[in-house]
Each structure stands twice: as C-alpha cells, then as structure tokens.
Amino acid sequence: xxxxxxxxxxxxxxxxxxxxxxxxxxxxxxxxxxxxxxxxxxxxxxxxxxxxxxxxxxxxxxxxxxxxxxxxxxxxxxxxxxxxxxxxxxxxxxxxxxxxxxxxxxxxxxxxxxxxxxxxxxxxxxxxxxxxxxxxxxxxxxxxxxxxxxxxxxxxxxxxxxxxxxxxxxxxx
Amino acid sequence: xxxxxxxxxxxxxxxxxxxxxxxxxxxxxxxxxxxxxxxxxxxxxxxxxxxxxxxxxxxxxxxxxxxxxxxxxxxxxxxxxxxxxxxxxxxxxxxxxxxxxxxxxxxxxxxxxxxxxxxxxxxxxxxxxxxxxxxxxxxxxxxxxxxxxxxxxxxxxxxxxxxxxxxxxxxxxxxxxxxxxxxxxxxxxxxxxxxxxxxxxxxxxxxxxxxxxxxxxxxxxxxxxxxxxxxxxxxxxxxxxxxxxxxxxxxxxxxxxxxxxxxxxxxxxxxxxxxxxxxxxxxxxxxxxxxxxxxxxxxxxxxxxxxxxxxxxxxxxxxxxxxxxxxxxxxxxxxxxxxxxxxxxxxxxxxxxxxxxxxxxxxxxxxxxxxxxxxxxxxxxxxxxxxxxxxxxxxxxxxxxxxxxxxxxxxxxxxxxxxxxxxxxxxxxxxxxxxxxxxxxxxxxxxxxxxxxxxxxxxxxxxxxxxxxxxxxxxxxxxxxxxxxxxxxxxxxxxxxxxxxxxxxxxxxxxxxxxxxxxxxxxx
Numbered sequence: 001x002x003x004x005x006x007x008x009x010x011x012x013x014x015x016x017x018x019x020x021x022x023x024x025x026x027x028x029x030x031x032x033x034x035x036x037x038x039x040x041x042x043x044x045x046x047x048x049x050x051x052x053x054x055x056x057x058x059x060x061x062x063x064x065x066x067x068x069x070x071x072x073x074x075x076x077x078x079x080x081x082x083x084x085x086x087x088x089x090x091x092x093x094x095x096x097x098x099x100x101x102x103x104x105x106x107x108x109x110x111x112x113x114x115x116x117x118x119x120x121x122x123x124x125x126x127x128x129x130x131x132x133x134x135x136x137x138x139x140x141x142x143x144x145x146x147x148x149x150x151x152x153x154x155x156x157x158x159x160x161x162x163x164x165x166x167x168x169x170x171x172x173x
Numbered sequence: 174x175x176x177x178x179x180x181x182x183x184x185x186x187x188x189x190x191x192x193x194x195x196x197x198x199x200x201x202x203x204x205x206x207x208x209x210x211x212x213x214x215x216x217x218x219x220x221x222x223x224x225x226x227x228x229x230x231x232x233x234x235x236x237x238x239x240x241x242x243x244x245x246x247x248x249x250x251x252x253x254x255x256x257x258x259x260x261x262x263x264x265x266x267x268x269x270x271x272x273x274x275x276x277x278x279x280x281x282x283x284x285x286x287x288x289x290x291x292x293x294x295x296x297x298x299x300x301x302x303x304x305x306x307x308x309x310x311x312x313x314x315x316x317x318x319x320x321x322x323x324x325x326x327x328x329x330x331x332x333x334x335x336x337x338x339x340x341x342x343x344x345x346x347x348x349x350x351x352x353x354x355x356x357x358x359x360x361x362x363x364x365x366x367x368x369x370x371x372x373x374x375x376x377x378x379x380x381x382x383x384x385x386x387x388x389x390x391x392x393x394x395x396x397x398x399x400x401x402x403x404x405x406x407x408x409x410x411x412x413x414x415x416x417x418x419x420x421x422x423x424x425x426x427x428x429x430x431x432x433x434x435x436x437x438x439x440x441x442x443x444x445x446x447x448x449x450x451x452x453x454x455x456x457x458x459x460x461x462x463x464x465x466x467x468x469x470x471x472x473x474x475x476x477x478x479x480x481x482x483x484x485x486x487x488x489x490x491x492x493x494x495x496x497x498x499x500x501x502x503x504x505x506x507x508x509x510x511x512x513x514x515x516x517x518x519x520x521x522x523x524x525x526x527x528x529x530x531x532x533x534x535x536x537x538x539x540x541x542x543x544x545x546x547x548x549x550x551x552x553x554x555x556x557x558x559x560x561x562x563x564x565x566x567x568x569x570x571x572x573x574x575x576x577x578x579x580x581x582x583x584x585x586x587x588x589x590x591x592x593x594x595x596x597x598x599x600x601x602x603x604x605x606x607x608x609x610x611x612x613x614x615x616x617x618x619x620x621x622x623x624x625x626x627x628x629x630x631x632x633x634x635x636x637x638x639x640x641x642x643x644x645x646x647x648x649x650x651x652x653x654x655x656x657x658x659x660x661x662x663x664x665x666x667x668x669x670x671x672x673x674x675x676x677x678x679x680x681x682x683x684x685x686x687x688x689x690x691x692x693x694x695x696x697x
Binding site for chain 1: 227228331337341370371374381489490496497528529541549553
C-alpha cells in the first residue's frame with residue numbers, strides 16, 4: 001500500500017506553522033491558503049476550488065478537531081496530478097450537484113458539518129469518494145507528525161523499548 | 174562454523190521443503206540435525222532482526238505477502254480487503270517473524286472435535302487421527318525449543334498497562350485462569366536470545382530476537398550443520414512426479430524469473446494454508462488432473478481461520494496499550510467446551526494492541542465520520558483484546574485456483590469463507606464478555622471490532638484417518654503419494670481454540686523424526 005505522505009507535499013511547500021481555525025480560502029494564482037496565510041498549497045493540475053473541496057471533504061470524512069488543516073492538505077495533495085485530475089473534476093462536480101440538490105450553492109457553501117456529511121452520504125458509494133476516503137487512511141494517519149496528537153509514540157527500539165520507560169506505569173486502576 | 178550447504182539441482186537425494194516459517198524452518202533444521210540433506214525453497218527474501226522496522230506500514234511493505242490473491246464468500250474481509258485475505262509473511266522465517274508468540278497446547282478434547290461436539294449441521298467436523306497423549310512429548314520439545322514462558326522452569330512475562338486493565342476487568346467478572354500467557358518471548362535470556370525489552374511491535378519482527386522465530390534460530394542452526402541450503406526468492410511453481418506417481422522434484426522461479434527444477438527424494442509443502450493447496454492444485458497433470466494428493470477432492474477444503482474479532486475499551490485516563498509485549502495476557506476460562514453458552518467449542522481472550530496507523534485501517538474498515546474519529550481521538554486511553562476461538566470446518570470454505578495469475582503466470586489462490594452460525598454465536602458471546610470486562614473497570618465506550626485479515630490459516634490439506642476424508646495421514650504424509658508431505662497448519666483437522674503455532678512446531682518436530690526414520694529404513 002502506498003504512503004501518500006511520501007508522494008505528497010514536502011514541508012517546503014507548506015508553511016507548517018500553527019493554523020488558525022476557519023475555513024479555507026481560495027487565494028488565487030494557483031494557491032489555496034489558510035485565511036491567515038499561515039500555510040498554502042500550490043495546485044497545478046486541478047483547480048483551486050477542487051483542492052479546497054478535497055480538503056473540506058478530508059476534514060468531514062475524518063474530522064479530528066485537534067489536527068490542523070496542514071495535515072489534511074498533505075493527505076490530499078497527491079490528487080493534484082495529471083493522472084487524478086479527471087477523477088477529481090468529475091467527483092467534485094458530482095459532489096456540488098448533490099449539494100445543489102440539497103439546496104446549497106455548492107458543497108463548500110454548506111456551513112455545518114452535519115449538512116456536508118448529508119451531502120457526502122449521497123455520493124459515498126462512488127469511486128471518487130471511496131478513493132479519497134481510502135487514501136486518507138494512510139495519507140492522514142500514517143504521518144508521523146500527527147501521531148503525538150493522538151498520544152502514539154511510534155518507534156521505540158532506538159530508545160530501548162519501554163522496559164524502563166513506563167510499559168507498566170498505569171497508576172489510576 | 175560450517176559453511177551452509179549448496180546442493181546440485183540434479184541431486185535427487187535431498188528433501189525439498191517449500192516454505193521456511195514455523196513449520197518449514199523447524200522441519201528443515203530438525204532434519205539437518207539428523208544428517209538429512211535439505212533444500213528449502215523460500216519465495217521471500219531474508220531479513221534479520223537488525224532489518225525489522227518499528228513502523229507498521231513500512232514493516233508491512235517489507236515483510237507481508239502482497240502477491241495477488243482473490244476472495245469470495247460473505248466474510249467482511251472479502252469486501253474490505255478483497256486482495257488481502259491474510260496478513261502473513263513472505264520472507265525466510267515466514268510468519269514466525271510476525272506472530273505474536275502465544276504458545277498454547279490444544280485442550281485434550283479438541284483432538285476429538287467430532288466425538289466431543291457431535292454432529293453440527295453444516296460443519297465437516299472430524300476427529301484428528303492423533304490425540305493429546307501422542308502429542309504430549311512433542312509439545313514438550315516444542316516448548317523447550319521456543320522457550321515458552323510458564324512452561325518448564327521459565328517465568329511468565331511481566332504485565333504491561335494493557336494487561337493490567339484486562340486482568341482487573343477479568344477478575345471483577347470472576348474469571349480465574351488469567352495471566353500473561355504462555356509466550357515464546359523470553360522473560361529472561363534463554364537459548365542465546367535476549368529477554369523481552371517491552372518494545373511493542375511484536376508483529377513487525379522482534380528487533381531484540383526475544384521472540385522466537387525460525388528466521389534467526391532454526392534456520393541458521395540448520396545451515397550450520399552443512400546439511401541445509403536455503404534458497405531465498407525461490408517461488409515454487411509446481412511439484413513434478415514420475416509415471417509411478419511418486420514426486421520427483423519441484424519447479425521454481427528465481428528472482429530473475431528463470432525456471433529451475435530441483436530434484437527431490439521427498440517433498441514437504443509448508444507454504445501456509447493458501448499457498449500449500451494452491452501449489453498442489455497448480456501441480457495437476459494427466460495422471461492427477463485435479464491436482465496432487467487430491468483423489469479425495471479435499472485439497473483446499475475446510476479452510477479455517479479461527480473465530481476472531483477484537484474488543485477495544487476507552488477509559489477516562491491514559492492506557493498506552495501499544496507499550497510492551499503485544500499479546501502477553503490471556504483469559505482461558507471461556508476456552509472450555511460448554512454448549513450451554515449456545516455454541517460448541519470455546520475461545521480465548523488475549524491482549525492486543527495496534528499502533529495508530531493500523532488502528533485507523535482496521536478498527537472499522539470503510540467507516541468514516543465522527544463515530545469513527547472520536548474513537549481514534551481516544552487512542553491513548555484505549556485498551557484492546559483479541560478473540561480467538563474454534564471455528565467450524567465447512568467443506569465449501571475453501572481455497573481454489575482463481576482466474577487471476579501472478580507475475581509468474583501462475584494461477585493465484587481464491588479464498589472463499591463464510592461464517593458458520595456457530596462461529597457467529599461464539600463471536601457475539603465473546604464480544605459481550607469482552608465489553609463487560611472493560612466496563613467492569615470503568616470503560617466509557619467499548620468497540621466490538623470486526624475480524625482482521627486472517628493470521629491463523631488452517632485446514633486446507635487436512636489430516637484424516639480415512640483417505641476419503643482428508644489429504645494427509647497422521648504423519649502429514651499425503652494419502653495418495655508416499656513421498657509427498659504437508660508440514661504446515663493446512664494439516665489441521667480442526668482448529669481448536671488456541672493460537673496454532675506451538676502445535677505447528679510440535680507437528681514439524683514429530684514429522685522430521687518420522688521422515689528421518691523412514692528414510693533410514695529405506696521406506697522413503
């Protein structure tokens with residue numbers, strides 16, 4: 001199975017500082033960025049609207065309120081490619097059509113997560129949705145940088161395991 | 174140290190073993206120690222503890238068998254992981270690199286499943302042609318070889334955080350037979366291997382060598398005798414035979430795709446319960462149109478994978494279940510046969526932890542949204558256990574040849590599995606007990622988690638008293654062809670409730686003794 005994090009954006013392309021809460025903005029000129037410009041994603045093959053939609057989809061599929069947008073951006077960055085652009089264009093168009101059928105101007109125009117989840121449920125059997133969801137399983141959760149947010153410590157051999165570092169330190173039982 | 178042997182392709186005095194895991198690796202060493210010349214063909218490469226990786230996906234990429242397989246049946250794995258019916262290893266040492274180390278003897282009655290349980294509708298239950306008394310001395314030798322804790326003079330492992338929660342919940346419910354298990358993981362230095370350093374990552378290969386694996390014990394020791402040659406990246410294609418119906422050698426592809434023929438006096442198939450029947454079926458000929466050793470039509474049938482599932486509990490405060498030995502914790506009280514629970518056979522409950530990446534992949538495959546993500550948000554406060562129970566053999570749960578071909582042009586295995594009603598009743602009982610255990614120690618949420626891709630693959634070349642009921646006799650020797658043996662878990666007549674590796678190793682030691690004796694007597 002591939003590791004999207006390795007195929008995706010490098011740190012150089014993201015200004016990975018703290019991210020302010022708030023919706024993504026289409027910054028124009030081939031970029032989308034956080035509203036405070038704390039980070040940005042360059043798009044080349046797909047449109048800014050499509051990348052912004054992918055990012056919101058990623059957040060709505062696997063919402064973790066303590067995980068910043070920049071990690072989701074890394075997870076979906078690989079869709080900005082010539083190989084994926086047709087799938088993305090068709091998928092985002094279908095998603096926006098589903099949103100209009102539900103009374104919104106677009107998927108991104110639906111303000112509440114619950115409203116967007118309702119829209120996603122309408123397309124969840126499509127190849128596009130399943131590709132995005134399946135890719136996130138490794139693309140998001142296999143980023144070593146997100147592990148500490150979940151309290152997962154990762155590799156331990158180089159530190160001698162946990163034999164002297166708390167394998168049995170539970171104190172609340 | 175003696176140089177590892179190198180045998181000629183045309184040497185027809187060697188025993189060829191296909192596979193080098195818990196069965197093939199042990200069989201190879203045991204035969205080599207007795208002076209028998211052995212060529213072991215291994216489809217994968219060779220990795221040692223310094224090569225193993227403390228990272229779930231990277232390790233999976235290094236070790237797992239990811240060659241194509243196909244699936245069918247109503248098991249959820251066929252939907253969620255359609256090309257990955259099993260999480261097993263392609264490497265010298267096989268799945269003994271990945272296994273958790275749980276080393277349990279069968280309970281006496283489990284050798285006589287048909288007699289003990291009676292007729293179960295839809296199940297193809299059979300008694301083994303061997304029993305507990307026959308196997309006791311071989312279990313003794315297997316436990317000593319693997320250094321199993323809680324047997325002999327060997328102390329059990331200390332309990333980690335995940336175990337402490339599990340134990341307290343179990344005791345609160347009145348369970349009695351609760352401890353850190355019988356593990357092939359050293360609690361103290363043993364047999365030139367270190368004691369467990371509580372590193373976690375048992376499934377990714379033990380970088381300390383504290384867990385037994387044939388990769389760094391039996392195989393190098395066999396090679397040191399000068400009687401064993403291991404050929405890595407040697408993918409068996411078919412077993413050949415002569416006009417008398419005796420097998421004569423094995424065709425295999427090397428790393429560059431070149432086909433070779435290694436002649437053999439005896440062939441032992443030890444490729445795990447998908448590849449072993451696949452190889453027998455792919456070896457069909459005009460004399461054996463349905464595949465080798467298949468006059469009964471039983472090759473590939475009665476696939477068993479244990480009734481499994483997991484239960485995770487979320488608590489108010491941190492657990493950090495991933496720290497320490499992954500599976501050193503067991504409750505055995507439910508392993509008994511007690512049909513008053515609504516099913517025959519029994520199950521073990523064992524501690525289990527996954528890292529965050531695999532938890533995301535396996536907690537509820539395909540799920541999304543906040544029900545899923547709020548569970549992962551609590552990862553640090555999670556405890557986990559695994560259910561492993563006896564599943565019913567069913568004739569239609571089987572490995573057949575798929576229309577799909579692998580990179581060598583060989584038809585791959587299709588794995589068809591559907592739960593028996595007994596399996597479902599057992600799993601539901603175990604889910605309820607597991608959730609009660611965690612609630613008894615204050616779990617705020619419990620998660621009955623579906624079975625993962627199989628790790629215990631059993632029964633597709635089963636052992637039987639009568640030739641028409643199975644593929645091999647009580648020695649693992651095929652009923653049809655005297656010099657063709659099956660050496661792995663595919664011999665299992667029934668699965669019992671216990672993790673299978675100790676029994677696989679005991680059977681391999683016993684089979685080596687039998688083959689060497691028969692060769693010396695001129696019968697093979």
